[in-house]
Amino acid sequence: MEPQTPQADPAPAHPPLDALAVQPLLNRDYESRPAAFYERLRAEYGPVAPVDVLGVPAWLVIGYAQTLDVMRDTRGIWSRRVENWRRYREGSVPADWPMLPVVESGNSAFRDGADSTRLRSAWSEGLRPFQDRTRPEAKALEQAVRRYADELITVLAESGPAGWADLSAQYARPLPLMVIGRLLGTGADGDDELIIDLWRVMDAGPEAREASDRLLARVADVCAARMAAPGADLPSYLLAAAPDLTAEELAREMSMMTGLVGDVTGTLICNTITEVLIGETGARASLSAGMIPEVINRAAAANPPMANLAFRWAKADVRLGRFQIAAGDPVMVSPAAAHLDPAFTASTAPDPIYSSRAHLAWSAGPHACLGRDLATAITTIAVERLFERLSSLRLALPADQLPWRSSPLIRGLRSLPVTYELAGDAPEPQPAAPADAEEAAEAAEQEAPDESGANLVRRVLRMVRLSS
Numbered sequence: 095m096e097p098q099t100p101q102a103d104p105a106p107a108h109p110p111l112d113a114l115a116v117q118p119l120l121n122r123d124y125e126s127r128p129a130a131f132y133e134r135l136r137a138e139y140g141p142v143a144p145v146d147v148l149g150v151p152a153w154l155v156i157g158y159a160q161t162l163d164v165m166r167d168t169r170g171i172w173s174r175r176v177e178n179w180r181r182y183r184e185g186s187v188p189a190d191w192p193m194l195p196v197v198e199s200g201n202s203a204f205r206d207g208a209d210s211t212r213l214r215s216a217w218s219e220g221l222r223p224f225q226d227r228t229r230p231e232a233k234a235l236e237q238a239v240r241r242y243a244d245e246l247i248t249v250l251a252e253s254g255p256a257g258w259a260d261l262s263a264q265y266a267r268p269l270p271l272m273v274i275g276r277l278l279g280t281g282a283d284g285d286d287e288l289i290i291d292l293w294r295v296m297d298a299g300p301e302a303r304e305a306s307d308r309l310l311a312r313v314a315d316v317c318a319a320r321m322a323a324p325g326a327d328l329p330s331y332l333l334a335a336a337p338d339l340t341a342e343e344l345a346r347e348m349s350m351m352t353g354l355v356g357d358v359t360g361t362l363i364c365n366t367i368t369e370v371l372i373g374e375t376g377a378r379a380s381l382s383a384g385m386i387p388e389v390i391n392r393a394a395a396a397n398p399p400m401a402n403l404a405f406r407w408a409k410a411d412v413r414l415g416r417f418q419i420a421a422g423d424p425v426m427v428s429p430a431a432a433h434l435d436p437a438f439t440a441s442t443a444p445d446p447i448y449s450s451r452a453h454l455a456w457s458a459g460p461h462a463c464l465g466r467d468l469a470t471a472i473t474t475i476a477v478e479r480l481f482e483r484l485s486s487l488r489l490a491l492p493a494d495q496l497p498w499r500s501s502p503l504i505r506g507l508r509s510l511p512v513t514y515e516l517a518g519d520a521p522e523p524q525p526a527a528p529a530d531a532e533e534a535a536e537a538a539e540q541e542a543p544d545e546s547g548a549n550l551v552r553r554v555l556r557m558v559r560l561s562s
């Protein structure tokens with residue numbers, strides 16, 4: 095499959111984006127039957143379609159080759175800096191446009207060149223202790239996730255060994271929330287309001303601006319404390335890797351982290367469980383074959399948690415698909431749509447022995463995800479423990495009636511109603527080898543005071559209910 099390389103084409107044969115973008119991105123099909131929506135766009139416009147994103151026109155890249163091409167950006171055409179948005183410079187983006195807090199966040203996702211490289215190196219180094227599975231911090235984190243998963247399942251099944259549950263509110267969302275406190279070094283007793291605000295920002299609702307400000311202020315307090323007294327936590331490790339990070343920069347990155355762990359990873363957990371239960375894409379067969387990473391790949395391909403990536407801006411006029419993108423136009427690449435491109439679907443087989451890793455759910459190129467191993471480790475444990483401890487798990491709604499969130503960025507469920515039966519002889523989580531366990535426990539103790547057990551689980555469950 096040949097990526098379509100940008101070509102100079104001085105004479106656009108079509109009206110400008112503002113006159114073309116009449117299709118609203120958010121619509122009933124986008125939420126509940128995205129394949130039908132993208133197919134319609136593809137039939138009408140080809141691999142790039144003009145759309146209206148909450149009142150603002152943008153190009154939506156829906157072809158696989160074009161999406162990969164924009165992500166890789168080998169010709170340096172695409173900027174992540176909002177200052178390159180023509181409308182923004184002209185002051186004609188409405189002040190209350192719900193996605194402004196995201197594109198103005200100034201974190202590493204919205205930097206270019208050396209500015210971006212500096213922050214990305216800090217991230218790679220800072221995440222290493224948690225992503226390198228030979229490190230004590232990573233081992234301690236995995237043990238904690240396993241324990242959180244077991245505690246959540248125990249609480250979920252308190253009403254009886256069989257029953258009804260919402261696996262989004264009672265499992266997939268609270269589990270990674272409990273990880274945020276460990277990464278920030280505050281313990282798992284995170285701030286309840288923080289998570290509610292996080293949801294408000296990710297769903298780009300009317301309260302997004304205030305929520306974003308509050309979220310940043312809370313995370314900034316934690317980062318200031320880490321700058322004064324570094325510990326064995328993510329903000330301190332980022333600082334150690336890039337001592338010139340300012341307090342503001344660190345707070346922005348950690349605020350982004352709360353979204354990536356608390357919301358996006360929770361969404362991947364939920365989408366993975368859903369994919370197994372629906373069983374149409376080979377995820378169930380992969381699970382039966384014990385190939386959880388492949389189950390996650392299948393789920394990420396079918397419903398990438400980041401369905402659309404929050405904007406790039408063209409630095410020069412460039413041809414993409416059938417259109418001439420003008421310098422300063424906003425472009426949204428859509429992993430969700432790219433995965434439905436016949437050019438991609440034809441190359442993936444439902445058979446679980448074939449890998450589907452060519453998906454774009456982690457992006458690619460200079461802004462590719464740096465936390466993939468961490469997100470995969472958390473999701474693997476979550477899925478493994480759930481299917482080990484429950485002997486029967488079924489959707490309580492027909493698959494086509496599942497309630498999807500209405501978000502320009504995230505593809506995830508508002509709830510995942512299931513019926514379950516506990517396995518009678520559920521194996522307890524395996525302890526690590528003695529030396530490792532000691533090391534891990536020691537690391538866990540040093541890093542983060544951990545409020546373990548039913549209290550924490552109940553508190554996190556309460557706040558997840560509040561935020562939905």
Ligand code: HEM
Binds near residue numbers: 405468
């Ligand atoms: C299932 C969970 C996750 C998914 C699907 C995911 C996916 C992505 C994607 C698609 C991007 C590119 C965004 C864009 O270009 O607009 C990205 C960027 C990034 N991700 Fe992840 N991510 C996940 C979890 C995490 C976690 C847990 C961390 C770290 C704690 C992380 C760290 C990052 C960073 C630092 C970037 C910015 C890189 C840059 O812009 O240079 N991600 N992620």
